[in-house]
Amino acid sequence: xxxxxALTGFKNRWRDYLVLFSxxxxxxxxxxxxxxxATNHDFLKQNTGISxxxxxxxxxxxxxxxxxxxxxxxxxxxxxxxxxxDYGLFMLVGARKSKIGQLxxxxxxxxxxxxxxxxxxxxxxxxxxxxxxxxxxxxxxxHHLSAWYLPAAGITLLLYVGLFLxxxxxxxxxxTKTPALKLLHSNDQPNRPRLKPARQLLEIxxxxxxxxxxxxxxxxxxxxxxxxxxxxLVTIVLGTxxxxxxxxxxxxxxxxxxxxxxxxxxxxxLSQLSFRIxxxxxxxxxxxxxxxxxxxxxxxGMGFHAQTPKLAASxxxxxxxxxxxxxxxxxxxxxxxxxxxxxxxxxxxxxxVYYQATEFDQHPFTTINMQGKNQLNxxxxxxxxxxxxxSPASYQLSQLQASxxxxxxxxxxxxxxxxxxxxxxxxxxVFATNDVTQHLPALKRLAKVQGQRDHGLVDNMLGxxxxxxxxxxxxxxxxxxxxxxxxxxxxxxxxxxLMFKILSGADADKHRYAxxxxxxxxxxxxxxxxxxxxxxxxxxxxIVGVIHVLFGLQMFKxxxxxxxxxxxxxxxxxxxxxxxxYYLLTVxxxxxxxxx
Amino acid sequence: xxxxxxxxxxxHKTYGKAGTKQYEALKGIDFSVQPGEFVGIMxxxxxxKTTLLNMLATxxxxxxxxxxxxxxxxxHLKGNQxxxxxxxxxxxxxxxxxxxxxxTAYENIALPLTLQKVPAKKIRPAVENVATQLGIQDFLTNxxxxxxxxxxQRVAAARALINEPAMLFGDEPTGALDSKSARELLxxxxxxxxxxxxxxxxxxxxxxxxxxxxxxxxxKDGRIGQELRRGEMNRSDFYQQILDNLGTFxx
Numbered sequence: 004x005x006x007x008x009a010l011t012g013f014k015n016r017w018r019d020y021l022v023l024f025s026x027x028x029x030x031x032x033x034x035x036x037x038x039x040x041a042t043n044h045d046f047l048k049q050n051t052g053i054s055x056x057x058x059x060x061x062x063x064x065x066x067x068x069x070x071x072x073x074x075x076x077x078x079x080x081x082x083x084x085x086x087x088x089d090y091g092l093f094m095l096v097g098a099r100k101s102k103i104g105q106l107x108x109x110x111x112x113x114x115x116x117x118x119x120x121x122x123x124x125x126x127x128x129x130x131x132x133x134x135x136x137x138x139x140x141x142x143x144x145x146h147h148l149s150a151w152y153l154p155a156a157g158i159t160l161l162l163y164v165g166l167f168l169x170x171x172x173x174x175x176x177x178x179t180k181t182p183a184l185k186l187l188h189s190n191d192q193p194n195r196p197r198l199k200p201a202r203q204l205l206e207i208x209x210x211x212x213x214x215x216x217x218x219x220x221x222x223x224x225x226x227x228x229x230x231x232x233x234x235x236l237v238t239i240v241l242g243t244x245x246x247x248x249x250x251x252x253x254x255x256x257x258x259x260x261x262x263x264x265x266x267x268x269x270x271x272x273l274s275q276l277s278f279r280i281x282x283x284x285x286x287x288x289x290x291x292x293x294x295x296x297x298x299x300x301x302x303x304g305m306g307f308h309a310q311t312p313k314l315a316a317s318x319x320x321x322x323x324x325x326x327x328x329x330x331x332x333x334x335x336x337x338x339x340x341x342x343x344x345x346x347x348x349x350x351x352x353x354x355x356v357y358y359q360a361t362e363f364d365q366h367p368f369t370t371i372n373m374q375g376k377n378q379l380n381x382x383x384x385x386x387x388x389x390x391x392x393x394s395p396a397s398y399q400l401s402q403l404q405a406s407x408x409x410x411x412x413x414x415x416x417x418x419x420x421x422x423x424x425x426x427x428x429x430x431x432x433v434f435a436t437n438d439v440t441q442h443l444p445a446l447k448r449l450a451k452v453q454g455q456r457d458h459g460l461v462d463n464m465l466g467x468x469x470x471x472x473x474x475x476x477x478x479x480x481x482x483x484x485x486x487x488x489x490x491x492x493x494x495x496x497x498x499x500x501l502m503f504k505i506l507s508g509a510d511a512d513k514h515r516y517a518x519x520x521x522x523x524x525x526x527x528x529x530x531x532x533x534x535x536x537x538x539x540x541x542x543x544x545x546i547v548g549v550i551h552v553l554f555g556l557q558m559f560k561x562x563x564x565x566x567x568x569x570x571x572x573x574x575x576x577x578x579x580x581x582x583x584x585y586y587l588l589t590v591x592x593x594x595x596x597x598x599x
Numbered sequence: 600x601x602x603x604x605x606x607x608x609x610x611h612k613t614y615g616k617a618g619t620k621q622y623e624a625l626k627g628i629d630f631s632v633q634p635g636e637f638v639g640i641m642x643x644x645x646x647x648k649t650t651l652l653n654m655l656a657t658x659x660x661x662x663x664x665x666x667x668x669x670x671x672x673x674x675h676l677k678g679n680q681x682x683x684x685x686x687x688x689x690x691x692x693x694x695x696x697x698x699x700x701x702x703t704a705y706e707n708i709a710l711p712l713t714l715q716k717v718p719a720k721k722i723r724p725a726v727e728n729v730a731t732q733l734g735i736q737d738f739l740t741n742x743x744x745x746x747x748x749x750x751x752q753r754v755a756a757a758r759a760l761i762n763e764p765a766m767l768f769g770d771e772p773t774g775a776l777d778s779k780s781a782r783e784l785l786x787x788x789x790x791x792x793x794x795x796x797x798x799x800x801x802x803x804x805x806x807x808x809x810x811x812x813x814x815x816x817x818x819k820d821g822r823i824g825q826e827l828r829r830g831e832m833n834r835s836d837f838y839q840q841i842l843d844n845l846g847t848f849x850x
Binding site: 262265266267268269270271274275277278515518519520521522523524525526527528 | 678679685697709710719
């Protein structure tokens with residue numbers, strides 16, 4: 004009978020349960036996505052040359068576990084608040100406490116297990132979908148990536164079921180220890196926002212110091228090594244929390260004193276925000292961290308992506324060299340509208356490759372000469388035959404001959420001496436386009452034809468920019484993929500945290516909006532109030548998150564050739580766009596719940 | 600005879616769609632309220648008195664019939680017009696106070712003014728003025744959950760009155776109060792009614808509350824069954840008359 008009653012309660016509040024379930028499913032799906040990379044050692048080893056990555060993932064797992072812990076505690080209190088009344092009613096009609104305890108335990112666990120299992124399936128699908136999308140759109144090469152990875156599923160299930168067992172126990176104790184009447188009338192009481200200047204000042208100081216330590220240690224990873232990441236993780240999380248805790252209260256109380264608060268529904272919005280201040284500070288700190296992680300990961304991923312063609316361009320002045328190009332190939336090259344397109348002739352023996360000096364005097368060969376330490380700091384130099392024979396960069400010509408003559412010396416002969424050589428004559432067509440990345444498919448076709456002519460010649464052995472691009476892309480693909488994949492995962496987690504927190508409070512807000520409607524508030528005003536309230540909850544962690552990222556990018560100075568801040572606007576703009584979408588979605592759903 | 604502040608003519612309300620099982624809650628109500636009148640509507644549970652109040656206060660729309668307040672027909676108001684009308688012309692006091700528990704008493708009272716974009720400078724004096732009249736000037740910085748039932752209801756009354764509405768509606772305003780607070784609130788209503796000439800319409804099933812009114816309409820099964828006028832009678836006699844009347848009316 005009670006089970007039947009419990010199910011009825013479930014049916015009546017399906018909308019709330021939908022919010023609860025979708026939140027939990029999203030959370031477990033993302034945890035699985037993360038673990039699918041983190042626990043897959045083959046994947047990590049094969050796709051990054053950097054041994055630290057594995058350990059960074061370990062730290063990430065710890066952080067995500069903490070976030071999950073808070074998330075589940077929120078979800079659980081949401082579940083509890085939904086059921087309190089029902090269970091109070093059951094007690095009132097004389098149900099035994101042990102029976103009710105059983106029900107609560109069962110319900111919590113059931114909700115948890117079902118959500119986690121669906122979440123893992125969903126996470127697998129997401130992993131497959133996102134990785135396919137990233138691989139094709141970013142032109143990545145990855146090894147050992149599998150969307151379904153059993154250890155990851157195991158860890159996810161273990162953690163979630165474990166946490167829900169604890170949550171069930173907690174609910175059992177809370178509900179059976181509380182008198183029935185109190186359960187029936189348990190509306191959350193407002194926290195009066197209090198200014199405690201001394202304590203809040205202390206919080207601000209401690210928070211700022213903690214964040215400063217975190218920023219400093221991220222910028223000095225070269226000396227601190229791994230400890231730096233650990234230190235940064237702890238100090239920044241704590242610092243963010245303290246700052247939010249102190250500043251949020253001050254901000255709300257301060258704003259209320261301004262004339263601004265006396266206009267329209269502003270005072271209502273501020274009151275709404277300060278009403279659940281303590282709940283929100285925890286959530287906002289988490290969201291700020293997730294924001295920073297997501298934005299940081301995407302920025303780094305895109306940074307590596309942007310750096311690949313630059314590095315490729317610094318290795319050679321030409322896109323590709325084709326030995327004995329056919330007329331068809333030459334036509335294809337012309338079709339690319341190359342900025343340079345020259346054909347040299349050569350003969351070769353076991354020791355050297357022989358060119359005609361006159362050809363190089365007529366069409367000088369461009370080399371890339373390094374300037375100083377930074378790989379991207381280079382100068383182009385045009386060389387005639389004499390200069391090239393002396394130049395240390397003449398290997399760049401050899402590279403373009405690919406397999407023909409890799410370790411042979413280049414010799415430039417007069418026309419007479421060249422004629423004397425008995426070997427058959429070959430041709431080498433070298434060309435450069437304005438941008439390798441724009442002509443990848445055409446270049447790939449040309450490379451393929453060469454490969455067929457010259458067995459065993461693969462793309463990354465073609466020494467020009469294209470070959471280098473393929474090689475470097477292979478090296479960085481893993482890092483790019485991890486950056487973007489985790490960025491998307493963290494972004495989804497962030498959105499689900501914020502949406503969950505806001506929507507789970509929507510039910511309690513309903514009567515407030517109904518009341519405002521009764522005393523003559525226009526619908527524009529109500530909508531405006533909702534927009535503003537939720538905007539504040541999105542913007543505050545956004546600002547903090549952006550600051551964290553700007554400092555956090557210091558960590559990647561040592562991994563990246565290009566400054567991690569180059570072209571930073573692009574990921575920021577993309578991220579802002581996605582964040583705006585989440586905001587609009589949240590506002591729409593919230594409005595639907597509240598303004599019925 | 601002056602122009603009535605509110606007229607109600609042939610008001611019907613039927614619940615349920617055509618073709619399904621219908622229930623007629625109001626079966627043709629006619630009455631009017633004069634400016635400065637204190638009118639009570641009495642009736643048993645299910646008599647239709649709350650339905651009637653909801654129509655009068657623009658919270659629900661009648662199936663047919665018309666209500667005018669200040670000569671303005673109100674039954675077909677929509678959107679912003681409706682909101683503006685609620686904000687400017689009428690005030691509400693509910694049984695369960697309907698205060699926003701997230702805001703202080705001051706903020707609750709000021710809300711109708713801030714909604715009307717009244718300049719910030721004018722708000723504080725207005726709130727303090729109404730609060731003093733209602734004797735809650737010392738509780739303005741408290742949150743509703745820090746106030747007693749009577750104090751809460753006075754805050755609600757202050758919020759209802761701050762816009763100087765043409766009509767004040769009360770839906771069982773003393774329903775959740777102890778007898779002392781109820782008496783104080785009713786005295787307050789009488790005072791406001793007398794001093795500021797605010798018309799009050801009170802829905803109640805409590806004869807004691809009703810005895811404060813000048814005129815009482817008894818509703819039974821969706822119709823006005825009877826009307827009592829206090830005239831020059833003192834309140835305790837009127838109370839007795841209401842009790843007698845209820846005895847016979849409900850039989």
